[in-house]
Structure formats: C-alpha cells, structure tokens
Amino acid sequence: MCGIVGLFLKDKALEPRLGEMLTDMLITMSDRGPDSAGIAVYGTDQDGFAKLTVQAADPATFAGLDHDLGCEIEEHVSMRVIDTHAVLELPEGKVAEARAALKSIRPDMRVMSAGEVIEIYKEVGLPGDVAKRFDIPQLTGTHGIGHTRMATESAVTTLGAHPFSTGADQCLVHNGSLSNHNSLRRKLARQGVNVETENDTEVAAAYLTWKMQQGESLGEALESGIEDLDGFYTFVVGTKDGFGVLRDPIACKPAVMAETDQYVAFGSEYRALVNLPGIEDARVWEPEPATVYFWTH
Amino acid sequence: MQTFNLEENGLRALNEALQAQSHQTNETAWEIVKPRGSHAIAVGLDAPIDVTVNGSTGYYCAGMNKQATITVKGNVGPGVAENMMSGTVIVEGDASQYAGATGHGGLLVIKGNASSRCGISMKGIDIVVQGNIGHMSAFMAQRGNLVVCGDAGDALGDSIYEAHLFVRGSVKSLGADCIEKEMRPEHIATLTDLLERAGMDAKPEEFKRYGSARKLYNFDIDNAY
Numbered sequence: 021m022c023g024i025v026g027l028f029l030k031d032k033a034l035e036p037r038l039g040e041m042l043t044d045m046l047i048t049m050s051d052r053g054p055d056s057a058g059i060a061v062y063g064t065d066q067d068g069f070a071k072l073t074v075q076a077a078d079p080a081t082f083a084g085l086d087h088d089l090g091c092e093i094e095e096h097v098s099m100r101v102i103d104t105h106a107v108l109e110l111p112e113g114k115v116a117e118a119r120a121a122l123k124s125i126r127p128d129m130r131v132m133s134a135g136e137v138i139e140i141y142k143e144v145g146l147p148g149d150v151a152k153r154f155d156i157p158q159l160t161g162t163h164g165i166g167h168t169r170m171a172t173e174s175a176v177t178t179l180g181a182h183p184f185s186t187g188a189d190q191c192l193v194h195n196g197s198l199s200n201h202n203s204l205r206r207k208l209a210r211q212g213v214n215v216e217t218e219n220d221t222e223v224a225a226a227y228l229t230w231k232m233q234q235g236e237s238l239g240e241a242l243e244s245g246i247e248d249l250d251g252f253y254t255f256v257v258g259t260k261d262g263f264g265v266l267r268d269p270i271a272c273k274p275a276v277m278a279e280t281d282q283y284v285a286f287g288s289e290y291r292a293l294v295n296l297p298g299i300e301d302a303r304v305w306e307p308e309p310a311t312v313y314f315w316t317h
Numbered sequence: 318m319q320t321f322n323l324e325e326n327g328l329r330a331l332n333e334a335l336q337a338q339s340h341q342t343n344e345t346a347w348e349i350v351k352p353r354g355s356h357a358i359a360v361g362l363d364a365p366i367d368v369t370v371n372g373s374t375g376y377y378c379a380g381m382n383k384q385a386t387i388t389v390k391g392n393v394g395p396g397v398a399e400n401m402m403s404g405t406v407i408v409e410g411d412a413s414q415y416a417g418a419t420g421h422g423g424l425l426v427i428k429g430n431a432s433s434r435c436g437i438s439m440k441g442i443d444i445v446v447q448g449n450i451g452h453m454s455a456f457m458a459q460r461g462n463l464v465v466c467g468d469a470g471d472a473l474g475d476s477i478y479e480a481h482l483f484v485r486g487s488v489k490s491l492g493a494d495c496i497e498k499e500m501r502p503e504h505i506a507t508l509t510d511l512l513e514r515a516g517m518d519a520k521p522e523e524f525k526r527y528g529s530a531r532k533l534y535n536f537d538i539d540n541a542y
Contacts, residue, residue: 271433271451274395274413290354290373290394304373304392306413306432309452 022182022195023049023147023168024275026256026286027296028263028315029161034282034297039159043151045285045292046166050147052195052288053168056181057150058142060191060258061164065137070115070188072108073132073139074122075178081126082106092121103153104178105132105141112136115188130179130216135189137161137260142181162317165258167193173201174219184222186215187229189260194221195273195288196252204248224249228257242266242312256286264314271309278302284315319344324351328358335385338364354394359387362404379406382423398425401442414451417444420461426515433470436463439480445515455482456492464511466519474527482527483508485519494533500526 025045029035042059076082079101086099086108093114100107110118115134122129133140141154147168151157167182174180183191198204201220204227208215213230215222227248231241238259245255245266254273257264265286267275278285278293280302287293290304307313321331331349338344347368352358356375359368362385370378373391380399389397392410401420408416411429418434420442427435427444433451436444441460449467456472458480468486475492481504482495491497508521 269452272414276394276413289375290392291375292354294353304410306411309433 021052021170022193023052023288023292024193024195024254024256024286025049025166025288025292026164026193026258026263026265028163028284029282030284031282035162036160038161038164040157041296042159042164042166043157044295045287046151046156046168047148048292048294049166049168049288053170054146055171055176056142056144056169056178057147057167058140058169058181058183058193059151059154059156059159059164059166060133060138060140060183060185060193061156061159061161062137062189062258062260063139063159063161065260066109068112069109070112070134070136071139072110072115072118072122072134073105073141074108074126074129075105075132075142076126076129077104077178078128079104079106081128085126088125089118089121092125093117102141102155104143105154107139133185133189133191135185135260138185138189138191138258140183140185140191142167142183143178144176144181162261163258163263165191165193165256165263173197173221174217179217180219182221183258184219184225186213186222186226187232190225190229190232190258192221192225192228192255192257194224195254196268198224198249198251198253200250220251224253224255225257232259238262238264238316239312239314242314246310246312254288261317262314263316264312265307266312267307267309269310275307276304277307277313278304318346318348320348320350322350323355323358324353328355331358332360335359335362335366335368338362338366340364342366352391356394359385362387365404373410382406392429397427398423398442401425411448417442420444422461424511424514430467436461436480439463443511445511445517447515447517449486452489453492455480455495458482462507462511464508464515464517464524466517474529476533477527477529479529481507483524484527485524488525488527491527494530495527496530498526498528500524 090097182193185191198220201223228241352372360380363383368387370389375394377396379387383402386405388407395413398406401423403423407426412431415434417425425444427446430448435450435454439458445464452470455474459478465484469488472492474495
C-alpha cells in the first residue's frame with residue numbers, strides 16, 4: 021500500500037499555495053505510507069538556468085559545494101541547502117557537465133532531480149515530518165506530485181522513496197508492484213539506460229524517459245507502458261508542463277480524481293481531496309483501468 | 318432526527334451510537350454530516366433505522382449492514398455494503414470497486430456508476446445500478462440479482478454460480494462460463510420488483526439475462542491447461 025497525491029493548477033492565483041495544499045493532501049495519506057515520503061514540485065522557469073536537486077546523508081558535506089562545482093564547470097553556481105537536500109542553480113547548458121563533476125567532487129551525493137523547474141525532496145519518516153523538514157508548505161509552483169510509501173519491493177531508504185526522476189523535469193510515483201522490473205531493467209541497460217536503485221518504480225520511470233527520448237509524448241509513452249509494464253500500478257507522472265495518470269488493467273490500486281476550473285487533483289483516496297477549494301462542486305471520478313489521462317499547460 | 322458531526326465527534330463514537338440502537342429505538346432517523354471521505358462509516362448496524370450520510374465516504378461504508386436503511390448523498394469508496402445481510406443501502410453518486418462484495422441479502426442501489434468487481438462473490442444480495450459497471454463484476458457470484466441499467470465492462474460473471482445478472486446496455490465481454498440466458502416470465506417478475514424497489518424507471522423487457530452455463534461445476538479435463 022502507498023499513497024499518492026497530485027495537483028495540476030490551471031488557475032495561477034493558486035500557485036503560491038501549491039506547497040501548502042500538497043502538504044495537507046500528503047499528510048492525509050500518512051496511513052497509506054508511513055515509512056517515507058517525497059514530493060516533486062514544478063516551480064518557476066528562470067530563463068537560461070537549470071536546477072539540480074542533490075541529496076547527502078550528511079548535510080555538512082554541502083559546505084563549499086557551490087564554489088567547488090562552480091570551479092569545475094567554470095560558471096557561477098548558487099546553492100540553497102534544505103536539510104539533507106540542496107538545490108543548485110546553474111546555466112542550462114551545463115547540467116550534464118555538472119552531474120559528471122559531482123561524481124568526482126562529491127561521490128556520495130545523489131541527484132534527486134535535474135531540469136529547468138523540478139525540485140524533488142524525499143526522506144524516510146512520517147509524511148508530516150518530511151514535509152516539515154523541507155518546509156514543503158512554502159513551495160510555490162504550477163504542479164506537484166507527492167507520495168507516501170509503505171515499502172514492498174525494496175528497502176526503506178531515502179533513495180527507495182518516491183518520486184523517481186530519470187529525465188529532465190520528469191518524475192513518477194507509483195502505488196503497486198511491478199513483476200517484470202528485472203527483465204525490463206536488463207532490456208533498458210542494453211539500450212544504455214541505467215537504473216540506479218533496486219526499486220521497481222525507478223525502472224518504470226526510466227522506461228517512460230526512454231520512450232520520451234525516442235520522441236514519444238508523455239501520453240504516448242504511457243500508452244506504450246500498458247503493453248510493456250506488467251504488475252499492479254497506479255502511476256502519476258509529471259513533466260515540465262504536463263501531468264499524467266495511468267492505472268493497470270486490473271486497477272485494484274485505488275485512485276480518485278477531481279477537476280474544477282482551477283485545478284486537476286489526484287488522490288489515492290477521496291479523503292486527500294476534501295480540503296481543496298471548491299471540491300464540493302468539482303467533477304469527481306475514478307480513472308478507468310488501462311486508460312491514459314494527461315493534462316498540459 | 319439525530320445529527321452527528323463526524324469531523325468533530327469521530328468515527329468510533331458514531332459507530333458505537335449507531336450500533337447501540339435496538340429494534341424498539343425511537344431514534345430512527347440519523348444524519349451524518351462532514352463525512353470527509355472517512356472509512357467504515359455506519360458499519361455493523363443491526364436495527365431498523367434510517368441513516369443519511371451527507372457527503373462522500375471512503376472504504377467499506379455500510380459494511381455488514383442488517384436491517385438499517387443507509388443513504389449516501391455522494392460517492393462511496395471501495396467495498397460499500399460489503400457483506401450486507403439485510404436492509405437497504407442507497408448511493409446517490411458513484412461507487413468504487415467491489416460494491417456489495419460477498420453480500421448475503423438486502424438491497425444495494427447505486428444511482429451513478431459502479432467500478433470494477435461490483436457484486437464479486439455475492440451470496441444473495443440484490444444490487445441495482447443505474448449507470449455502468451466495471452470489469453470482473455459478479456465474479457464467482459453465487460446467489461442474488463445484479464441489475465445494470467447501463468453497460469457492463471469486461472469479463473462479466475466470470476466463474477459465476479447461480480446469481481442472476483440483468484443488463485440493459487452492452488456487455489463488453491462475458492467471463493468464463495457466463496452466457497446469455499432466456500428471459501422467462503419469472504425473471505421479468507423479479508426484475509420488475511427490483512426496478513420498482515430501487516426507484517428506476519427502466520422497462521424490464523429492455524434487459525438481457527446472463528448466468529452460469531454450469532460447465533465449470535464438475536471437473537472437465539478440457540478445462541485444464
């Protein structure tokens with residue numbers, strides 16, 4: 021069992037409240053996943069700049085990282101440290117170089133996400149505590165996805181928590197378990213796509229990234245997933261300007277959606293949606309099995 | 318009329334109060350406000366009382382009901398009226414998966430759509446759905462009637478025993494050992510009664526009946542893989 025929440029805002033007036041609304045939804049889903057939690061937020065696009073969110077077991081190792089990385093890539097790097105995570109801002113064209121440099125100057129750090137707007141925060145612990153550590157309620161943005169985890173397929177670790185990001189500004193969260201993740205992991209490796217953890221969900225994320233690299237849209241990649249991913253899943257995925265939902269054909273993992281003129285919202289249970297503005301008059305429905313839903317800005 | 322604010326007073330107090338009602342109770346009308354999608358609302362009731370839930374609920378609403386009439390003015394989560402024994406449960410919105418699962422008796426009315434596995438392993442309950450139902454509905458259904466005014470999804474009545482299925486619209490596919498059957502006068506009579514009790518204005522003649530071909534009852538080597 022896991023909990024998923026998602027919010028895709030249509031009304032710009034709600035953007036300052038994205039973190040606050042997602043946090044409330046996430047905490048309501050604590051019963052479904054008390055061992056770890058994570059959130060991906062799509063913030064404002066600063067032209068010409070990209071963000072790298074990195075995680076360190078020991079936050080003391082962040083000291084001087086902006087300077088050291090700046091020297092390596094010969095550009096100015098700014099850094100915002102939030103508990104065990106740091107968001108590095110650097111020129112857009114330098115992301116690949118920075119990731120390579122990071123491996124040599126801080127080999128123990130892990131990249132949570134990379135992209136123009138995405139930031140991912142995830143840790144072991146109760147969702148409420150995780151949200152507090154990273155001050156999630158103050159985050160602003162256009163859309164966001166949160167996950168509360170009850171681990172089944174791999175260990176309870178920070179890196180095993182969701183969301184998983186395997187491509188620029190992409191992320192995926194999952195409720196369920198995949199049964200063909202090992203064979204798919206090998207298939208992806210042959211295509212040069214590396215999956216960092218033992219987690220089944222990361223394989224699904226990498227699969228979608230690979231499909232999108234081959235030119236498929238988010239919707240098309242999800243359609244391909246119905247054929248190639250075996251197991252139980254309710255996925256919620258994010259891209260720079262998109263938000264998608266897919267359930268497996270058996271559809272035993274719960275999902276509720278709500279849409280108003282202001283937002284599209286996703287919850288594993290309706291409980292997660294009850295505090296959203298105007299929910300009483302929202303169109304509320306259960307997404308159909310093996311049916312791709314996606315929205316773009 | 319007793320009004321119970323679930324957000325303020327909590328689920329345990331609600332179910333204790335409802336379960337404490339006896340056959341002779343004078344407090345026959347209850348209204349639950351602020352359900353906020355909570356699970357297990359009004360479960361295990363055993364008295365002829367009327368309970369109205371003003372809003373949508375989570376999992377297992379009205380589970381194990383005996384005698385009570387429970388109306389939900391909203392949508393319900395998975396497992397509404399699961400294992401109902403008697404009484405009536407009315408859902409004014411949609412129902413999530415396995416509505417009326419394993420029900421032994423009583424009437425479940427869903428005015429919207431029901432999703433997958435509606436009436437799974439039903440054992441005597443009557444279920445009337447005004448809209449559509451999802452895949453694998455009436456899987457291993459043993460007794461009772463499932464009436465669908467809209468369409469049915471894939472694998473309707475898979476491995477069905479002796480339940481009666483009536484569908485007005487299309488059936489995407491029938492499950493193993495489920496076949497269309499002749500609608501005889503006794504079936505029209507049953508259907509007329511159920512539609513009337515559920516307050517549906519559909520004509521019984523517009524429905525088709527489905528049930529067991531009874532080919533899975535005994536071991537048959539041709540069924541083995």
